[in-house]
Amino acid sequence: MQRIMDVKLPNLGEGADSGTVVNVLVKEGDKVEKDQPLIELENEKAVASIPSSASGVVSKIFVKSGDKISIGARLVSLDVGGGSGARDTTPVAKPAKQAPVPPPASAPEPEPMEEPAAEPVEELAEPGAIDNSEVAASPSIRNMANDLGIDLRRVKGTARGGRIIISDVRAYIQRLIKLARQPKPASVRPETPARRAPEQIDFSKWGEITRKPMTPLRKVISHRMLENWNTIPHVTQFDEADVSELLELRRKYVSVYEKKGARLTLTSFILKAAVIVLKKHAIFNASLDELNGEIIYKEYYHIGIAVDTEAGLMVPVIRDVDKKDLLQLSKDIEELARKARDRKVTAEELKGGTFTISNQGGIGGSFFTPIVNKPEVAILGLGKGSLKPVARNNMIEPRMMLPIGLSYDHRLIDGGTAARFTVDLIQAIENFNENEVKV
Template sequence: MATVDIKVPDIGDFDEVAVIEVLVKVGDTVKAEQSLITVESDKASMEIPSSQAGVVKEIKVAVGGKVKEGSVVLVLEADGAQAPAPAAAPAPAAASPAAAAATPAPAAPAPAPAAASGPVEVKVPDIGDFKDVSVIEVLVKVGDTVKAEQSLITVESDKASMEIPSSAAGVVKELRVKVGDVVNIGDLVAMLEGTSAAAPAAATAPAAAASAPASATASAPTPAAASPSPAATTAAAAPAHNPTVAPTGKLPHASPSIRKFARELGVPLDEIKGSGLKGRITQEDIHAFTKAVMSGAASTKAAAAKAPVGGGSADGAALGLIPWPKVDFAKFGTVERKDLSRIKKISGANLHRNWVMIPHVTNNDEADITELEAFRVATNKENEKSGVKVTMLAFVIKAVVSALKKFPEFNTSLDGDTLVYKQYYNVGFAADTPNGLVVPVLKDADKKGILQISQEMGELAKKARDGKLGSADMQGGCMSISSLGGIGGTHFTPIINAPEVAILGLSKGQMKPVWDGKQFVPRLTLPLSLSYDHRVIDGASAARFNAYLGQVLADFRRVLL
């Protein structure tokens, strides 16, 4: 495949803009129109999309660097599915979020009206092919005196945030929009009592090409460029209350994708201190804040205002719980403080969410693996020279696939009120690493034998220990397995890995006396702990699933049936 340089398209009149976020890494597979980097001018932050699909071979930019039109962002190994090239237009059009939104291109100035002119309507100028862009900040209030070209509101699409300037100078007499509203070209923003001069005559900014958010300012009417792709032109409409924007004060320093992520979680960005360049809020900051609120270590201002007398965390107050204890541990003896690893910060929030939101029930059972263990030992002796070591977990994965086929409701995910039945069999397994627990996913386990499963498990486990697992290695699971067999324990309650509906826990196998109808005989038994989502699976189905799993492990010939 040929390599292709992905360059910064036309971003308007800006000479250089700062890179504040790199959204991909080497080895990632990107689609045409997928955002690659976020850049920022003094007026707008914008995401630069890829002009075609492929695999990232080299990244040419870094956070804090500067780019301009024509700068190489990265090198792709193209897959041949190139995005359509933008049509030529006499005025600048970008395949990126419109930086032109930040500085309107003035046309020939209009004649200045007489002093103390009457009311002036300030409307949304041409912002390209976007419809229903969200108002995320109102920058003025009634009574303010504004200058021509002074920003009045900030709007946001799914690719860019942009400021809408005033077309005239004057005093704000009435505001017709508020945070959370959606606006389109021609919508009335404010009524001004005009002063001595109006702004240069507004003109239409060119529409962006291929996924570009268009200019949010006025410029001379020109033919529009090729329309952006549907994915790029879908505006993210905000709810009536936008938790990512402070009621007063400056807009939080975050890219459009981060603000959208915060809105989806209901996180108030104005209460987060950014750890990125120039205080920029990152996705890790949102994860950390969410975890702190859910654990009771922090609370949002809104929740604190509603907290009962005596205090309480955001969630604790809502549940009527007392506050999380604040203890000076050092007064009892020597202590050492260590930050949680990045993996534990992310997985902790996910585990807490899953435990709170999913009604867990755990079914405990045991499987007789005496013959299977003997077969495993013999198999390893036969394959000593291959370097592949077969573990009991490989057999359990194959048995789980057989159980998923027999009980398809376990191979589902909830999507709102819809149950999604999967026709593939990908099994995740928990891997313990120095930085925390991760769950790599073994793909298409139904199409692989025990030796191949063992080999791929070993490779994924090594990548996990080395910190080299990619996001694709941990996605697409149907059901997960958490094995503590090598450590100990009899039974436990594993937490379901959403959006899956069940997880299997394995404890340490033990020799037990089992009655065979005539006498007690020693048998090796494996404890099985099956946690399931009670919204999808009832107790009888879970008991049958676990019992069938035990039958397969006791006589592995059943996988052939």
């Protein structure tokens, strides 16, 4: 017996409600099992497989590569009753037609929607202008309220008999702060200049051109880079680290790591050195809670590694860097980089970073200014090392010097703090403990 059901796009997770179809993995007539991938969907910077919710035969496909679809969109129809996959063609009785309802002579114009009024902000009085002598509270609280201009009659007491205690006053003040931060209604909001629309330029009048649409990934990168640059006051601290000894350590142990199925790279060493310095300078592992005006200090160390892919820049995150040895970190770097280049990295693997490292040394170039990956507050950029004459022990020696650039959010981090972080990072790199490399 035939029974047709539609497989629809399920909930994609927090903050995601749509995506672009990259590949359709089945065709009409294919037999599929439950949880078998039907399509590959690109959402933000990740590509995920969308599985079938049932077993059956594909009778119809509703999507194709390049389609942008939202939650609830039909992907395929399945014959789950063991039939050929064609829909039931039994005619269905049509409902009797209803007489058309004539339109009104003139449709009323829709009434303009009023913007909801913001809750009024209670103002504080001048110090000493409020008489709180009759309010149920201790003398110290009444005196404090009088000094601050707080009318305790507006404060809800939570102690026995409605008596006001210090936590009630604190909650009242926090409420005033929250109300003060509410956006003002449009009627009282100062006029702001409209954002200038992009200018349309006809480049073809000067010569031959080719147009290519931006990929969904490139649109995401473009949007986020613009947001990060416009909302974070960037400063970049430059310096150089002597990695001559570090490269000797790498040459000494690279074959050992290969036998263990890992590729020992400079990034592996920098990850280990960075987490040591992040523990010493906690502000670089923090985030700014702009809504509440607070600094969030994180007790975990999840470091993002920027990966250059054919589709664009991706930053998968290595979890708990402080809890892993160099061997495991080397394996994690290689695995996440491969998944990013194959577009197999998941959305969850792109989230939760506390600090980012971008290593362009394999490509070339020297110093550059990386853009902070919001909501992080700092990012470390590494260039290509080069041999330079360096004065050591009253002698000039050729040393391999690594250019580094530390970009940071100047709202939380000052120049002196960044300089101290950089000095400590260089020391951690130049004095890397060989015991950390041994397996």
